Amino acid sequence: YSAANPIRTITAVDPVVAIAGLHDIGSAQCIDRVVARTAIDHIAEEHQIVEIRELIKKIGREKTVILSSHILAEVEATCDRIMIINKGKIVADGTAEELRKHAQGKEILRVTIEDADVDTIHSELKNLGNVEMVDIVNKNHNVFEIQSKQNTSSRRDIFRLCVKNNWVLTELMPLETKLEDIFRELTIN
Secondary structure, eight states, X not given: OOXXXXXXXXXXXXXXXXXHHHHHHHHOSSOOEEEXXXXXXXXXXXXXXXXXXXXXXXXXXXXXXXXXXXXXHHHHHHOXXXXXXXXXXXXXXXXXXHHHHHHTTBOXXXXXXXXXXXXXXXXXXXXXXXXXXXXXXXXXXXXXEEEEOTTBOOHHHHHHHHHHXXXXXXXXXXXXXXXXXXXXXXXXX
């Protein structure tokens, strides 16, 4: 920070305040970096989200804008470059596509299994050799998200497990890697 290089921060829960602050910063000639903790996380109306997103992109053509948000879909829609920081260290840096390519090799499946209780299925899925992580997506309908170990597939093992236990496998669908999955994997601990 210096008088020639000031950093201005916007923190606003009220979307009107955030939009006004961004307009103000966007018109300031002396500011070359903007740290914007936007109200995107708190806005319910789509037109306000779109307006803030467009303002950030407009300002970003001439200034560096740092957007801090826990809504990663909004970060992806707004930012050209994404950095994930864990415990004060940068653990990922690149475009959304670059982060996805780096995370590729780990198959993610959405699986629905019937005819057993959710805890039994969860336990059995976690014990499969090619499975790295199992999340319960919907406890009432036995829906799971399964991440396979690096460069492996757990589809056949899941199918065999269901056959062995006389469970009905009603869904087995590969999912695209989401930024949330990348974030979770990089920041777990």
